[in-house]
Amino acid sequence: MFGNGPVTLSDGLNKLVSEHVPLRNSLETLVSLCKQVEEEQGDSFEVLIKEVKEFTTNLDYHSEREETILFRMMEVYLGKNGGPIAVMEYEHEEAHGFINKFLKIVEDNPQFSRKEKITHSNLIENAYHTLISHFGKEEQVLYPMAERMFTEEEKELLKQKVSE
Helix, strand or coil: CCCCCCCCCCCHHHHHHHHHHHHHHHHHHHHHHHHHHHHCCCCCCHHHHHHHHHHHCCCCCCCCHHHHHHHHHHHHHHHCCCCCHHHHHHHHHHHHHHHHHHHHHHHCCCCCCCHHHHHHHHHHHHHHHHHHHHHHHHHHHHHHHHHHHHHHHHHHHHHHHCCC
């Protein structure tokens, strides 16, 4: 059930994996904007704020479905305390924490020095590193584990729920 051989993911898990592609692309854009902020390129900080807001909407949609559907289904097999689900939820909280802190700061005060802009953009770089690593863990470990654990009925249920 938990072997490490290659596994073909069912439709519901493939849907979640496919959502990582645009999220990764957005993360690359965000980290590129962070570099531009460090290099004082134009209005890159203002563009970063706009892009972070857009990214957050997409990330929240994806994360919420993982947390309320996939993780809860996996808990039947893995339990609620510790283990891979606890790690995944912690990483969700960590990444969202970096992003939410950034958004709160820029909401409270729209004027920043160059140094402050760099400091604040570092929060987004931290979210980038957390999420890139996180997506890899999901794709290499968590999703294949779910594929091996779930019955055909559970795979179909997952597909229906993540497609709503």
